[in-house]
Amino acid sequence: MNSNQPIPHSKHFFPGIIPLVGQKQYERILNRYHDLYSSHAMPDNPVLQHHLVQGILPGLAYYQILREDGKSQEEALEKIDTFFEEIYTAYAKRMQRLGRLPFVYPILRAYIKTAMRQYPADGWEMVWQQLDGDAVRFKMNSCFYYNTLSAYGAPELTTSFCQIDDNIYGNMSNQVLWQRTQTIARGAEYCDFCFANAKRAVK
Template sequence: MKSEIMNKKYIPRKMIPRSRFRDLYKEWDEEDRALLIDKMNVLLFENSQYTDSKNYGFLCNLLTSLAIVQVLESKGMPRKEAEQYTADAMYKFIEPQIKSMKKLANNGWFVRFLKLTMPMKFRNTLGYGWDVEFPKCGRDEFSMITHKCIFHQIFEKYGMPEMTAIFCKVDDILYSDLPRADFLYSQQIGNGGTMCDYKFRRKKLSV
């Protein structure tokens, strides 16, 4: 394992404000904030192979959440409660995004927009540890299959595979009730699947 952080921008004090846990962090006292920073520094050292320029956004959320659970456990909170506390903070943070996503998805071009922009976006943000493909599909469909996921890899390493499912649920929250697009899948890695076989399909408007 590499012991040196590959990209120098991986600084916990800068990563937390980029994460879905920045509001929660503001509520913590100075002692707990310091513990969180210490935990994240250790996690960055232990997972330095992931710290390339592309994985930064994912690791801001992933390592912050993992460090939160570890801090809460160190203070005596049972792991299940610590994980739920962390999940609740993340779901609360993304609530405003639900309305924005529905507004965007109310356009007939939404699925074609995903088809055009998502592969480009992920080419720039999927670093070490990921294996994602974008199969060819119909004009009004967009398909994305994740074969290897760093959330699964890292959470499993620390004996918390259930945390991957907590992050998978974010996709369900944001995409499951879109006005003009169906969000479909048969399995998710976080819920025991061998892949996340996501597909967005434009809804046919009833006459």
């Protein structure tokens, strides 16, 4: 990358982590992120760049610092899971408010179809399986997060990003059933995603 270009920062991750770790460790994490960003071969796709800046590289920086400070893999992942849950609490609550609408399933179905544009084919191999009044179902045969973190020797960190989905969608609404059963990061060959219409599912 051009060293004269300013390094972009996640406006969600870094402000959220200061109260948790304090100024000194925050600066170490920020410096590590700068190192990771500066040395990473950025993809041409701006959407993939967004994922790197907003999630993957900041999360990796925090994880590396935790491990270097003597935390075990389990302890480090637990801290990151707790942090992710905290910074995504506001978004999860917004989704829960949406989930109280009586017609939330068709809204969610339209939203997911649009949102998947943020997971382009050069980062994820996705296969649509169902998109109707009963369920939104698709699988991903590859994952940009898992592949990137594996290249850094930290594939286990991907599970913390998977957990964000579980936290947000697992308790979103009694009208929508979140039915993901497996992910690549958790040892499966592919990730399966399903948002089932609870009204249809109980028939």
